[in-house]
Amino acid sequence: MPELPEVEALKDFLVDHLVGREIVRVLPVAISVLKTYDPPLTALEGREVTAVHRHGKFLDLRTAEGPHFVTHLARAGWLHWKDRLPDGPPRPGKGPLAMRVALETGAGFDLTEAGTQKRLAVYVVRDPAEVPGVARLGPDPLADDFDEARFAGLLAGERRQLKGALRDQSLLAGVGNAYSDEILHAAKMSPFKLASALTPQETRRLYEALRTTLTEAVERSHGVDAGRLKSEKKSGLRVHGRTGEPCPVCGDTVREVSFSDSSLQYCPTCQTGGKPLADRRMSKFLK
Numbered sequence: 001m002p003e004l005p006e007v008e009a010l011k012d013f014l015v016d017h018l019v020g021r022e023i024v025r026v027l028p029v030a031i032s033v034l035k036t037y038d039p040p041l042t043a044l045e046g047r048e049v050t051a052v053h054r055h056g057k058f059l060d061l062r063t064a065e066g067p068h069f070v071t072h073l074a075r076a077g078w079l080h081w082k083d084r085l086p087d088g089p090p091r092p093g094k095g096p097l098a099m100r101v102a103l104e105t106g107a108g109f110d111l112t113e114a115g116t117q118k119r120l121a122v123y124v125v126r127d128p129a130e131v132p133g134v135a136r137l138g139p140d141p142l143a144d145d146f147d148e149a150r151f152a153g154l155l156a157g158e159r160r161q162l163k164g165a166l167r168d169q170s171l172l173a174g175v176g177n178a179y180s181d182e183i184l185h186a187a188k189m190s191p192f193k194l195a196s197a198l199t200p201q202e203t204r205r206l207y208e209a210l211r212t213t214l215t216e217a218v219e220r221s222h223g224v225d226a227g228r229l230k231s232e233k234k235s236g237l238r239v240h241g242r243t244g245e246p247c248p249v250c251g252d253t254v255r256e257v258s259f260s261d262s263s264l265q266y267c268p269t270c271q272t273g274g275k276p277l278a279d280r281r282m283s284k285f286l287k
């Protein structure tokens with residue numbers, strides 16, 4: 001899933017490729033991706049893209065005196081840029097193509113989604129705040145005014161475990177399953193530690209890990225072509241998705257805890273005093 005750094009890089013890519021261009025056609029191929037009906041998709045046609053913004057993991061294309069095109073790529077969605085779109089209309093069917101946006105230049109992009117769980121979403125709205133997921137977003141952790149005091153304030157009353165808190169979009173915008181693993185590894189903290197139990201020193205360490213991890217990932221992704229962002233993200237991860245591989249910091253074996261629809265990875269030596277965490281698939285029977 002693209003998270004803050006990848007969506008930020010996609011945003012920069014789209015600023016270069018879309019701003020000042022006119023949208024001539026928006027073709028919904030998988031109709032279920034469109035979550036709004038007023039204004040219609042056709043309200044985007046004939047409009048120039050004037051700006052591209054990121055809100056958490058959402059991309060927001062603003063058009064001249066027209067609606068915004070807001071998309072959330074979700075777990076298996078992606079944006080594919082094409083300097084030259086195919087001539088014929090796309091055929092609805094079983095392929096991953098969900099929506100095509102064509103420009104007056106003949107270039108454009110496809111939104112695709114792999115797999116059977118369809119979560120990719122497109123909203124055509126007058127104001128991005130009309131998108132419920134955007135309206136709910138917490139502060140952006142890379143914003144200039146997101147300082148340590150602000151972060152400490154967010155965690156203060158937070159009785160959840162760090163892993164769940166960090167990836168909650170209403171607490172913090174843009175961090176998902178992968179970067180929450182990376183941030184906790186960099187901070188040398190257990191994913192199951194309670195957020196409200198951090199000492200001021202631990203809060204500082206987590207804040208620094210949050211900013212450094214995301215800033216480095218944004219720098220790595222910057223200028224990378226849209227098509228190569230996914231592999232670029234994977235190559236930069238130290239523990240996420242690396243179960244069984246050696247930790248790049250200490251050499252211990254990266255371990256995993258599985259949940260019904262996701263998993264987390266961590267290094268026991270760096271994060272949990274050498275002790276493996278209980279696997280939730282087992283402990284759910286103990287509730």
Ligand SMILES: [Zn+2]
Pocket residue numbers: 247248249250251252267268269270271
């Ligand atoms: Zn380690």
